[in-house]
Amino acid sequence: MTAPAAPDFDLPLRIKAAMYFRLLALQGSWNYETLLGTGVGFVMEPALRLLPGGLDGQAYRAALARESRYFNAHPYLAGVAVGALTRAELGGVDPVRIERFRTALAGPLGSVGDRLVWASWLPFCSLVAIGVYGAGGSALAVVGTFLLLYNAGHLLLRAWGLRIGLARGLNVASSLGNPVLRQGPLYIGSGAALMGGLALPLALQRITGPGRTVIGGIIASAVIGIFLLVRLRERAEGWRIALGVLAVFVLYSVLT
Amino acid sequence: MSLLEALPIGLLGALLGLDVVSFPQAMISRPIVAATLAGAFIGNPPAGLLIGVVLEMIALDTLPFGASRYPEWGSAGVVGGSLYAAQAPGMPGALPASLLAALLTASISGWSMVVLRRLIASHLERIRDRLEDGSRDALLSLHLSGMSLDLLRGGLVTVTAMLIFAPLVKAIVAVWGSESAASHAVVVVIAAVVAGSALWKIFHSVRRVLWFFLAGALIWAVLQVAR
Numbered sequence: 001m002t003a004p005a006a007p008d009f010d011l012p013l014r015i016k017a018a019m020y021f022r023l024l025a026l027q028g029s030w031n032y033e034t035l036l037g038t039g040v041g042f043v044m045e046p047a048l049r050l051l052p053g054g055l056d057g058q059a060y061r062a063a064l065a066r067e068s069r070y071f072n073a074h075p076y077l078a079g080v081a082v083g084a085l086t087r088a089e090l091g092g093v094d095p096v097r098i099e100r101f102r103t104a105l106a107g108p109l110g111s112v113g114d115r116l117v118w119a120s121w122l123p124f125c126s127l128v129a130i131g132v133y134g135a136g137g138s139a140l141a142v143v144g145t146f147l148l149l150y151n152a153g154h155l156l157l158r159a160w161g162l163r164i165g166l167a168r169g170l171n172v173a174s175s176l177g178n179p180v181l182r183q184g185p186l187y188i189g190s191g192a193a194l195m196g197g198l199a200l201p202l203a204l205q206r207i208t209g210p211g212r213t214v215i216g217g218i219i220a221s222a223v224i225g226i227f228l229l230v231r232l233r234e235r236a237e238g239w240r241i242a243l244g245v246l247a248v249f250v251l252y253s254v255l256t
Numbered sequence: 257m258s259l260l261e262a263l264p265i266g267l268l269g270a271l272l273g274l275d276v277v278s279f280p281q282a283m284i285s286r287p288i289v290a291a292t293l294a295g296a297f298i299g300n301p302p303a304g305l306l307i308g309v310v311l312e313m314i315a316l317d318t319l320p321f322g323a324s325r326y327p328e329w330g331s332a333g334v335v336g337g338s339l340y341a342a343q344a345p346g347m348p349g350a351l352p353a354s355l356l357a358a359l360l361t362a363s364i365s366g367w368s369m370v371v372l373r374r375l376i377a378s379h380l381e382r383i384r385d386r387l388e389d390g391s392r393d394a395l396l397s398l399h400l401s402g403m404s405l406d407l408l409r410g411g412l413v414t415v416t417a418m419l420i421f422a423p424l425v426k427a428i429v430a431v432w433g434s435e436s437a438a439s440h441a442v443v444v445v446i447a448a449v450v451a452g453s454a455l456w457k458i459f460h461s462v463r464r465v466l467w468f469f470l471a472g473a474l475i476w477a478v479l480q481v482a483r
Contacts, residue, residue: 005446006353021297024279024280024282025278025279025280025282025403027277027278027281027397028279028375028399028400028402028403028406029380029398029399029401029402030277030278030372030373031374031376031377031380031402032323032357032374032375032377033377033381033387034380035322035323036382038380038387038395038398038399039399041395042395042396042399045392045395046398046409047311053315057418057451060390061282061389061391062389062390062392064390064392064395065387065389065390068387068395069444072322074322075281076281076360092429094443095288100311102261110322114321114322118319118320118321119458120318120380122283122300122319122321122460123316123454123455123458125283126286126312126315126316128287128313129288130309130312130313133288133305139292139295139296139301139302139304139305140301140308141340142288142292142305143289143292143293143305146283146286146288146289147282147283147284147289150282150452151282151283154281154282154283169462180477186463187460189458189459189462189465190462190463190464190465192455192458192459192466192470193455193459193462193465193466193469193470194450194469194471195261195472196455196469196472197468197469197470197472197473197474197475197476198472198473198475198476199472200313200448200451200452202476202479203309204444204447204448207306207309207310207440207443207444208440208441208444209440210307212438212480215415218312218441218444218445218448219309219448220475221445221449222445222448223452224447224450224453225445225448225449225453226448226452226453227416229450229452229453230453230456230457231455233457236315237317237318238314238318238449238453238454239314239315239327239359239362239450240317241450242314242359242446242447242449242450243356243359243360243363245446246352246355246356246359246442246446247356247442249352250352250353250356250428250432250433251444252434253349253428253432253434254349254428254431254432254433254434255433256433
């Protein structure tokens with residue numbers, strides 16, 4: 001994923017670094033009123049100081065107020081919007097156009113990010129780590145594999161988003177057609193399914209200990225349980241059912 | 257467990273609870289990491305890892321989509337890992353009881369996140385005029401107080417859960433009636449069922465997903481024969 005060169009617009013490195021670091025804290029003031037909005041203002045703030053008049057200028061205050069209003073996106077892809085909006089604000093784009101852009105970009109950045117990260121990359125990395133555990137990995141190997149793999153994707157995605165946003169400004173929407181964003185979830189999903197088929201029985205085996213009859217019984221029970229839970233899917237959450245069943249089992253084991 | 261003993265674990269829960277949403281969302285709050293770190297904190301990383309893997313399988317069912325309400329696994333992982341790692345090895349009730357405590361903590365902690373988001377919204381309402389006026393101080397105060405409150409939230413949930421569940425789990429383990437193999441098997445089946453159905457929920461629209469899953473299972477079966 002490469003951004004085109006933008007010879008006419010660049011920010012000092014320290015400001016880009018500050019924005020990137022603040023992106024990691026984007027959701028610090030997440031709330032049901034403005035969602036990510038105040039976080040976007042928080043991340044853009046170092047760059048907005050470059051507006052005419054600096055910190056005390058009217059342009060800075062107007063831009064900060066505008067950018068701190070309601071906004072929603074996936075947090076890892078919000079950098080695309082932050083970069084594009086920063087370029088627009090510093091380039092003196094009409095506020096009405098900026099507002100329209102904010103409204104238009106929020107939905108796609110949310111759905112693309114949710115599919116790519118929450119519904120693909122995160123479960124894939126979890127399954128790889130579970131697989132490392134099942135293969136006999138140590139605590140350090142399991143945790144290290146998960147954190148390195150997951151954050152390689154996480155940190156690169158945030159950096160790419162900010163870079164592409166700053167480079168393309170309000171023309172950034174076409175970047176959401178990037179093959180990684182469009183096709184990535186399908187490939188990662190296939191990989192996750194493959195890992196699931198391998199990692200889950202491996203992990204169950206290590207937790208249960210030796211004994212082919214035991215693991216065979218567990219897998220057979222699990223397959224029946226999965227079938228039933230999938231059928232119940234619309235009416236119940238799996239983790240809540242797990243909580244209920246476990247509570248009953250603990251109670252039974254204490255009382256007998 | 258005394259308050260003094262619970263405080264360091266509370267600090268870990270605070271830091272990992274902060275990671276869930278506020279900073280830096282690097283997924284150090286995933287149960288496979290959080291429980292292992294807590295186990296290492298107690299001096300028994302393998303035990304923390306074991307319960308972390310079980311919790312991770314269950315956590316696959318709840319993905320953190322935007323404004324949806326979901327359990328908070330950072331503090332829960334710390335509580336589960338600490339409790340299980342602190343039990344004597346070979347106690348049959350240790351894993352189910354610690355897991356139950358972790359799941360209850362995840363549920364309560366998820367609710368605490370909703371409360372926090374409402375608190376931030378009410379803070380925002382109080383300073384709305386200043387924000388509309390472009391006040392940098394108002395924005396920074398809102399953002400930094402939100403993060404500080406989130407840190408406090410994770411710590412409070414963890415400490416409270418440890419103070420309640422540590423003696424409770426100890427008492428449950430002492431009177432546990434089911435045999436060891438059955439106790440482990442029940443936990444493992446629960447985790448496998450939730451993980452399997454979660455994978456189906458997430459990936460059922462991917463083309464040929466069942467074939468990929470079966471291919472993975474086939475590799476596992478080949479590995480069993482080869483052993």
